[in-house]
Amino acid sequence: MKIEDKTVPIREAPTSEEIVIKIKDLRKCFGDNEVLKGFNMVLRKGENLVVMGKSGSGKSVMIKCLVGLMAPDSGIIEVLGKNIDQLDQMELDELRSDIGFLFQGSALYDSMTVRENLEFPMRRHRKKFEGITDTLPLVKEALENVGLAHTMDLMPSELSGGMKRRVALARAIILKPKLILYDEPTSGLDPITSKEIIELMRNIQHKYGTSALIITHDVDCARVISERMILLVDGINYAEGTFTELIGSQDPKVNAFFKK
Numbered sequence: 001m002k003i004e005d006k007t008v009p010i011r012e013a014p015t016s017e018e019i020v021i022k023i024k025d026l027r028k029c030f031g032d033n034e035v036l037k038g039f040n041m042v043l044r045k046g047e048n049l050v051v052m053g054k055s056g057s058g059k060s061v062m063i064k065c066l067v068g069l070m071a072p073d074s075g076i077i078e079v080l081g082k083n084i085d086q087l088d089q090m091e092l093d094e095l096r097s098d099i100g101f102l103f104q105g106s107a108l109y110d111s112m113t114v115r116e117n118l119e120f121p122m123r124r125h126r127k128k129f130e131g132i133t134d135t136l137p138l139v140k141e142a143l144e145n146v147g148l149a150h151t152m153d154l155m156p157s158e159l160s161g162g163m164k165r166r167v168a169l170a171r172a173i174i175l176k177p178k179l180i181l182y183d184e185p186t187s188g189l190d191p192i193t194s195k196e197i198i199e200l201m202r203n204i205q206h207k208y209g210t211s212a213l214i215i216t217h218d219v220d221c222a223r224v225i226s227e228r229m230i231l232l233v234d235g236i237n238y239a240e241g242t243f244t245e246l247i248g249s250q251d252p253k254v255n256a257f258f259k260k
């Protein structure tokens with residue numbers, strides 16, 4: 001929790017090598033609509049950080065600023081040691097090759113097989129795969145990680161919603177990213193499939209030591225996956241803490257997130 005809550009112990013500040021994302025005083029408005037009003041966030045190495053905020057609170061805007069898809073009005077954003085604002089397009093592309101994305105709805109290309117979907121980011125980030133002529137072992141490894149090696153030649157239309165999400169996860173990890181951004185990873189899935197996806201996210205964190213920023217409305221997902229959480233309310237990082245710390249908060253705005 002933030003300083004106002006005296007019951008929560010203060011954590012030691014991470015060193016710069018331990019920081020994967022640092023957002024300082026991020027501000028973004030659209031006309032009169034002030035969406036981000038001084039948002040701060042730090043993601044540490046190997047950590048799963050969940051950001052929760054109600055619909056329209058600015059989570060997607062924050063992620064877009066983070067990966068250089070949207071320019072903030074002001075603020076500092078550092079990702080993997082690079083200041084986003086100072087990167088040219090080539091440098092931004094190179095940085096993105098270290099970032100895996102899993103967006104809502106899986107976003108697989110319908111006209112490509114599962115294998116082609118997985119090869120797509122590899123083609124886009126050729127430089128990272130220089131010298132690798134046979135992509136098959138990498139595709140297989142990524143699919144094995146999500147238990148779907150047998151689907152390589154199928155089309156997305158032949159997969160269930162849960163399988164599509166797994167393939168999208170395989171596509172996110174094929175670049176062996178240092179950081180994964182998950183936008184609503186369990187949305188639209190039934191509780192059992194959601195659990196399976198969360199389990200896979202945890203496996204990936206353990207196997208590859210990736211850091212993850214997870215945007216979700218799903219309280220169960222946040223409970224299982226998060227080491228730390230930030231609640232985005234009124235354009236700022238309103239509250240921070242572990243799931244247990246936040247669910248025990250007396251603050252009505254924090255409380256509202258955990259009411260079923």
Ligand SMILES: Nc1ncnc2c1ncn2[C@@H]1O[C@H](COP(=O)(O)OP(=O)(O)OP(=O)(O)O)[C@@H](O)[C@H]1O
Nearest residue numbers: 030033035053054055056057058059060061062217
């Ligand atoms: N390109 C844009 N132009 C104008 N307004 C925008 C633009 N992008 C986002 N907004 C506004 O910014 C606010 C935050 O939007 P954002 O998509 O970040 O919300 P969110 O927290 O991700 O919501 P959800 O959980 O529903 O996805 C909204 O009021 C939205 O209308």
